[in-house]
Amino acid sequence: MSTSLNDAVGAPAAIPVPRATYRLQFHKEFTFRDAARIAPYLGRLGISHVYASPFLKARPDSTHGYDITDHHALNPELGTEDDFRAMVSAFHEAGLGQILDFVPNHMGVGGADNPLWLDVLEWGPDSAHAGWFDIDWDPDRRYLLNKLLVPFLGDQYGVELQAGNLELRFDDNEGAFAVWAYGSHKLPISPLHYDRILGRETAGLDRLSDLFVDLPLWRPNVVERTVELKAQLAALIRDDAESRVALRAELDGFNADWRRLDALIQDQHWRVAFYGVAGDDINYRRFFNINDLAGIRMELPAVFRHAHAMIGPMIADGTLDGIRLDHVDGLLDPAGYFKALRGVSDRPFYLVIEKILAPHEQLREDWPVEGTTGYDFTNLATGALVDPAAEQAFDDFYRSFSGLHTPFEHIVRACKIRIMENEMASELNVLGRDAGRLARQNPVTADFTRHVLERAIKQIVASFPVYRTYIDMEGAQTEADRRDLDWAMAQARRADSSIDPSVFDFLQKTLSGNLVAEPRSGFSRTAVLRFAMKLQQYSGPVMAKGLEDTAFYRYNRFVALNEVGGEPDRFGVSAATFHRANGLRARHWPHAMLGTSTHDTKRGEDTRARLAVLADIPDEWQRQVTTWSRLLRARRGDVEGNAPPDRNDEYLLYQLLVGSWPVELLEEPDEAGLQAYGERIKGALEKSMREAKLHSTWTSPDTAYEDAMQGFARDALSSGRNSFLAAFLPFAGKVARLGVRNSLAQAVMKLTVPGMPDIYQGCEMWDLSLVDPDNRRPVDYAVREAALAALEGELADPGGRGAKLRELLEHWQDGRIKLAVTTLLLQLRREMPALFEGGGYEPLPVEGEQSDAALAWVREADGQRLVTLVSRFPGRETVGDSPAGSHVALPPGRWLNWLTGTEIDGGDVAVGTALEGLPVAVFRKA
Structure with missing residues (x-):
C-alpha cells in the first residue's frame, strides 16, 4: 500500500501482515475442534495465519458459511463458544494468527433461521428492519405493493397450496402463527390478522382476538404490544385445554380448506411463489440470482453496526488479525464501506478484498486495503505456464473438432x-x-x-x-x-x-x-x-453470471484458462508481462494475497498445471483426442459422430480427464477407484452443462441430453476391456509427470514473488480437484502430518536436501515433493521477513536457445537478496529436463541454493546447472 494512502486514512504502519495463510473450510464435518487439532501441523508447516471461512451463524447444513443468518452468534454446527476459544488458544500456542472471511453484501434468508428476515415478513414496511434489506416496496407489479416476494416453492403456488405443502402452524413457545412451506420455510402471519385464526370459541380466545384487533391503536408501539399479547396467547394455550382444542380445530380448518388458507395468505406482507418467478418479479436484491441470499444495505449505519458487532471486538482482542471481504462489488459504496470498516477497531488489521480485475484495470489506490484476494495472480501463474506458441494449433483444432467459430468476446x-x-x-x-x-x-x-x-x-x-x-x-x-x-x-x-x-x-x-x-x-x-x-x-453480477458462470462453460478451447478472473482468449503470458505484473504489485500492493486454489476456482491448481502441459505438445494432444473420440463414438455406434453429446462438451470431458485423473489410477485403475472418480466427473459435467445453458439448465434440465453426456463419460471410465483407457492412460501418465514440474514452478512463484501467499486446504500436496463441490472434499491431514514429520528430519541437513528432493521428484506420486518445497520456502519466508514483506522485484535475463522456457527474478531489501529461477514448458524437447542451451545471469557473489544446499558463483550460469535436476531453484546470498 502506498504511503500516501496510509496518511490519508490514518492507518498505522504496523498492520499485521501474514507471512502465509492457510485457508480452512468450516462446516459441520470440519469444526472448531478439528481446526484446533491441526494447529500444530500448520505451525510446523510454516504458516503464520489461518484464513477461516465464515464462522458466524449460517443456515443449517451450510457448506460454505456465506449464508449468514445472525451476525451476533457463532455457527452452532461448528461448535460452542468454548470450542471456539479453545481453537483460538490452540492457534496462538502454535504461533498462528487468524484471518476471517467476511461477507458484507448479503445474508441467508428463507428457512426459519434469520430473525431480521422473519421480522420483515411479519410486519412488512412497518418492520424495524424493512430498510435493512434492499427491498422495493413500491414495484410496478402492483400485486406486490408493500409485499415481499418469497420465491422458494418448487412448483407453482396453486399446485403446492392444493397439495398441502403450505401449512398453518402455531408456535407454542412464541405464541405466534406462521405458514410453513414444506415444513422448512417459515412465513410469519401478521399479528394484525391473528383474530381471523383465533376465533371466539372460548372466553380466553375471544378476549385475545379483541386485543389483537385493537393492535393498530397502539402505534407506534405495536411491536412491543404484540410481544405482550403473544406471551399471553402462549400461556393460554399451554394452560387452558379447552382453548388448546379450539385452536387446533381452527388450524385444521385452515389446512383442510386451501381456499380459506389462500385468503389468509393473500393479506400478508409476503407473497410466496414458485422459485422461477424470481427472474421476472423479484423485488429484493440478491447475491447474483440466488433467491435465498438477500442483499443487505451495509451503507446504513445501523446495519453496519449490527453486522460488525462481533467482528470489531475480535479484532480488538487479537482473536482476528485481519479480514478478507467477499464480493465487495455487490456493495452500494465499496470505498465508503472499506473506510468505515477501518474504524471498527483501534488495533490495525490486515484487509484484502475479493475483486475481479479486468486485464486493463488496476485496483483503486485510494482504497484502504492491502490488495485483492489473488485471482489476478492465479491467472498470471497459470498463464506463465502456458506456451503462447501453441495458440494457433489450439484454435484450429478446437474449431475443426467442435465446429464452433464464434469469438470469445461475442x-x-x-x-x-x-x-x-x-x-x-x-x-x-x-x-x-x-x-x-x-x-x-x-x-x-x-x-x-x-x-x-x-x-x-x-x-x-x-x-x-x-x-x-x-x-x-x-x-x-x-x-x-x-x-x-x-x-x-x-x-x-x-x-x-x-x-x-x-x-x-x-x-x-x-x-x-x-x-x-x-x-x-x-x-x-x-x-x-x-x-x-x-x-x-x-x-457486476451480470458480468459474473454471464462470464464466469456461463461463457466459461461454453468456450472450451483450453479450460486451463477458464478460471475466475481469467481471460480464456489470452493464450499464455509472456515473460515480460509476468515480470511487469509482479513489479507493479511490489510497488503498489506488496501485501496482496496470492492464491492458486480457492473454494471458488473452477479447477484445482495442479489440475491447471497439468493441463498447461498440453500447450507444450499440441500436435500430440490433437492426435490423442481424435483417437479417443473415434474409439468412444464407435463403441456407442455413432460412426458419423453426430449423436449427442456435442463435440464441444466431448472436448471438455477429455480435458477434465487429463487434468484431474487421480494419481492412484494411472497404472492399473481398479473398478472401485474408477467408480468413485466417475462420480466426481459426473458432478463436474452436470454443472458444466447446466451452467452453459445451451443443452440443459438448472431450472429445466434436459435429461435426455444429460444422460447421453453422462453415458459417454461412463463408457470412458468403464472397467474391464476398455480400448479408450488403453489409449488414454499412457498419455495421461506422461502429462501427469510433466505437470509435476509445472506444479512446483507455480508453487515457487507464489511463495517468492511480491505478495502474501495463501495455501488452500490440502494444497501443500496434490490438488487435482474439479469445480465445487469437488474442491471442498475432506482433506486427509493424517497423511500430511505424517509426511511432514518425516520430511522435517530428512530436510534438516542442508547438505542432503538436493539428493532428497531429487528422490522425492522421482517418486512424485505421493505429493511429498510439493510438501517439501512448500515447507522449505515457508521456512525461508520466516527467516527473511523484511525481504518478503517489502522487497523490490527485478527480472533477471535468461538468454540463449529456448530462453523463454525459464523465468528468473531477484528480490532485495535491507541488504538481503534472493534469486528465484523456475523452468516452464516441460513438454518441449529439452536436455536434462531443463531448457537446453539457455543461461541465467546471476548477480555477482556466492549464492546458496536454499532447496538443495549447493553453493554457486554468480555470473552467467547454465540453467540446467542452476536447477540441478529440479524444475526450480531459489538462491540466497551465501
Missing part, C-alpha cells in the same frame, strides 16, 4: 444478455422503471419510455469491459470510470443503432453524474446518483 456478450433477459430480468426491469422516472423529471427527456431505456441499459451493461464503475454520492468520476463508461457507451450505441442517440446521451450523463453537474438541471441529484450506483450494483 460469446461473453451473448451470455450477459441472456442473463439479463432471464435470471436477472426483474432487476433490469426495475432499472428501466427508475430511469423512466428520472427522465420524466425534465421535459427534455420526458418522452424516453421505460421500454427504450431498458433496451439501452441492457446494451450498456452487456458492453461493460469491467465488472462495475464506482461513482458515489459525491458524484465524482475517476478517469478509469470515465474510460470504461465511454467504452461501454460506444459499444452499446453500435450494438443497437435503432435506439435514438439521445437516449444513450441521457444515460451516459446519468451514469457519469454529469446530468446534475450544474445547479437547476431539473433532475434530483440524489435520485440520479442513486440510480447510477444501483446500476453499478447490477453490472
Whole structure:
C-alpha cells in the first residue's frame, strides 16, 4: 500500500501482515475442534495465519458459511463458544494468527433461521428492519405493493397450496402463527390478522382476538404490544385445554380448506411463489440470482453496526488479525464501506478484498486495503505456464473438432444478455422503471419510455469491459470510470443503432453524474446518483453470471484458462508481462494475497498445471483426442459422430480427464477407484452443462441430453476391456509427470514473488480437484502430518536436501515433493521477513536457445537478496529436463541454493546447472 494512502486514512504502519495463510473450510464435518487439532501441523508447516471461512451463524447444513443468518452468534454446527476459544488458544500456542472471511453484501434468508428476515415478513414496511434489506416496496407489479416476494416453492403456488405443502402452524413457545412451506420455510402471519385464526370459541380466545384487533391503536408501539399479547396467547394455550382444542380445530380448518388458507395468505406482507418467478418479479436484491441470499444495505449505519458487532471486538482482542471481504462489488459504496470498516477497531488489521480485475484495470489506490484476494495472480501463474506458441494449433483444432467459430468476446456478450433477459430480468426491469422516472423529471427527456431505456441499459451493461464503475454520492468520476463508461457507451450505441442517440446521451450523463453537474438541471441529484450506483450494483453480477458462470462453460478451447478472473482468449503470458505484473504489485500492493486454489476456482491448481502441459505438445494432444473420440463414438455406434453429446462438451470431458485423473489410477485403475472418480466427473459435467445453458439448465434440465453426456463419460471410465483407457492412460501418465514440474514452478512463484501467499486446504500436496463441490472434499491431514514429520528430519541437513528432493521428484506420486518445497520456502519466508514483506522485484535475463522456457527474478531489501529461477514448458524437447542451451545471469557473489544446499558463483550460469535436476531453484546470498 502506498504511503500516501496510509496518511490519508490514518492507518498505522504496523498492520499485521501474514507471512502465509492457510485457508480452512468450516462446516459441520470440519469444526472448531478439528481446526484446533491441526494447529500444530500448520505451525510446523510454516504458516503464520489461518484464513477461516465464515464462522458466524449460517443456515443449517451450510457448506460454505456465506449464508449468514445472525451476525451476533457463532455457527452452532461448528461448535460452542468454548470450542471456539479453545481453537483460538490452540492457534496462538502454535504461533498462528487468524484471518476471517467476511461477507458484507448479503445474508441467508428463507428457512426459519434469520430473525431480521422473519421480522420483515411479519410486519412488512412497518418492520424495524424493512430498510435493512434492499427491498422495493413500491414495484410496478402492483400485486406486490408493500409485499415481499418469497420465491422458494418448487412448483407453482396453486399446485403446492392444493397439495398441502403450505401449512398453518402455531408456535407454542412464541405464541405466534406462521405458514410453513414444506415444513422448512417459515412465513410469519401478521399479528394484525391473528383474530381471523383465533376465533371466539372460548372466553380466553375471544378476549385475545379483541386485543389483537385493537393492535393498530397502539402505534407506534405495536411491536412491543404484540410481544405482550403473544406471551399471553402462549400461556393460554399451554394452560387452558379447552382453548388448546379450539385452536387446533381452527388450524385444521385452515389446512383442510386451501381456499380459506389462500385468503389468509393473500393479506400478508409476503407473497410466496414458485422459485422461477424470481427472474421476472423479484423485488429484493440478491447475491447474483440466488433467491435465498438477500442483499443487505451495509451503507446504513445501523446495519453496519449490527453486522460488525462481533467482528470489531475480535479484532480488538487479537482473536482476528485481519479480514478478507467477499464480493465487495455487490456493495452500494465499496470505498465508503472499506473506510468505515477501518474504524471498527483501534488495533490495525490486515484487509484484502475479493475483486475481479479486468486485464486493463488496476485496483483503486485510494482504497484502504492491502490488495485483492489473488485471482489476478492465479491467472498470471497459470498463464506463465502456458506456451503462447501453441495458440494457433489450439484454435484450429478446437474449431475443426467442435465446429464452433464464434469469438470469445461475442460469446461473453451473448451470455450477459441472456442473463439479463432471464435470471436477472426483474432487476433490469426495475432499472428501466427508475430511469423512466428520472427522465420524466425534465421535459427534455420526458418522452424516453421505460421500454427504450431498458433496451439501452441492457446494451450498456452487456458492453461493460469491467465488472462495475464506482461513482458515489459525491458524484465524482475517476478517469478509469470515465474510460470504461465511454467504452461501454460506444459499444452499446453500435450494438443497437435503432435506439435514438439521445437516449444513450441521457444515460451516459446519468451514469457519469454529469446530468446534475450544474445547479437547476431539473433532475434530483440524489435520485440520479442513486440510480447510477444501483446500476453499478447490477453490472457486476451480470458480468459474473454471464462470464464466469456461463461463457466459461461454453468456450472450451483450453479450460486451463477458464478460471475466475481469467481471460480464456489470452493464450499464455509472456515473460515480460509476468515480470511487469509482479513489479507493479511490489510497488503498489506488496501485501496482496496470492492464491492458486480457492473454494471458488473452477479447477484445482495442479489440475491447471497439468493441463498447461498440453500447450507444450499440441500436435500430440490433437492426435490423442481424435483417437479417443473415434474409439468412444464407435463403441456407442455413432460412426458419423453426430449423436449427442456435442463435440464441444466431448472436448471438455477429455480435458477434465487429463487434468484431474487421480494419481492412484494411472497404472492399473481398479473398478472401485474408477467408480468413485466417475462420480466426481459426473458432478463436474452436470454443472458444466447446466451452467452453459445451451443443452440443459438448472431450472429445466434436459435429461435426455444429460444422460447421453453422462453415458459417454461412463463408457470412458468403464472397467474391464476398455480400448479408450488403453489409449488414454499412457498419455495421461506422461502429462501427469510433466505437470509435476509445472506444479512446483507455480508453487515457487507464489511463495517468492511480491505478495502474501495463501495455501488452500490440502494444497501443500496434490490438488487435482474439479469445480465445487469437488474442491471442498475432506482433506486427509493424517497423511500430511505424517509426511511432514518425516520430511522435517530428512530436510534438516542442508547438505542432503538436493539428493532428497531429487528422490522425492522421482517418486512424485505421493505429493511429498510439493510438501517439501512448500515447507522449505515457508521456512525461508520466516527467516527473511523484511525481504518478503517489502522487497523490490527485478527480472533477471535468461538468454540463449529456448530462453523463454525459464523465468528468473531477484528480490532485495535491507541488504538481503534472493534469486528465484523456475523452468516452464516441460513438454518441449529439452536436455536434462531443463531448457537446453539457455543461461541465467546471476548477480555477482556466492549464492546458496536454499532447496538443495549447493553453493554457486554468480555470473552467467547454465540453467540446467542452476536447477540441478529440479524444475526450480531459489538462491540466497551465501
